[in-house]
Amino acid sequence: MDSALCWKLLCVAAVSVSLEGLFRYWWKRRKSVKEVLFFPVSLSCTEGVLNPGVPCLCPLPHTDSDLHRLMRRLMEARRSLELCIFTFSSPPLARAVLLLHSRGVRVRVITDSDYMATVGSQIGALRKAGVEVRHNQSSGLMHHKFVLIDKTLVITGSMNWTMQAIQTNKENLLITDDKVLVSAYVKEFEELWNEYDPATYDFFPETDK
Ligand SMILES: [Zn+2]
Incomplete structure (x- = not known):
């Protein structure tokens, strides 16, 4: 040449x-992601988000809503999904999380110890499927409501993952991939994850002995 x-x-x-x-x-x-979602939304089918392209014949309306937008964001997770949610009882959101878990996405959940035991909570079903769950053990609620997707996107706001919140309450969620904001939430999640490690449970404090 x-x-x-x-x-x-x-x-x-x-x-x-x-x-x-x-x-x-x-x-x-x-x-660059800057998105805000508002609730309540009226009841509609979310199967299309979980199984895109598969026609659904259920009797629910098949209209798009901010719940669909939230679920589509969740379904973008490829490596990790971190949930830090005070109350989690919404079946469609649980289906989304379980689907991601079954696809090999590492799902970790932090929740509140009192509310995880209430009727309708999805925490038991997640644990049964093998999802790692940790909770607070002392006084003071674990009252956060934020989600991290692949550690590059944070979804945060007032909304608990309950049907009451989704269909009845006035709620807001902010979605951003701003690196400074996301890294602050990643840090908070990791700190709580370590703080709530079952190996450090202290059910019998020294003062009681
Ligand atoms: Zn349907």
Whole structure:
């Protein structure tokens, strides 16, 4: 191969590498997420989010809502899903979480010890399926309601994962991939995860002995 051709090939390679870099930068900027969801929403079928393209013949209306938008965000998880949710009793949201777990997404749940035992709680079903769950053990509620998707997206707001909250209450959720905000929530999750490690349970404090 002569040297002129060699140079030409090198130039083409250099241009494609820098174009790829530009494309990646543009794609990342384009993907910047700033979204707000409001509830309540009226009851409608969410099967389409879990099984896209499969027609559903159930009698519920098949209209899109902010619950669908929330579930579509959850279904974007490819590596990890961290839930830090005070009360979790919503069957459609539990179905989404179980589906992600069955796909090999690492799901970790932090919840409140009192409310996880209430009627309709989905925590038992998640644990039965092998999802890791930890809860607070002292006074003071574990009152957070936030979710981390692949540690790159946070969903946070007032809403508990209950049908009451979804269909009746005035609630809001903010979704962002802002790195500073997401990393603050990742830190809080990891700190609580360690604090609520069952190995550190202290049911019989020294003072009681
Ligand atoms: Zn349906």
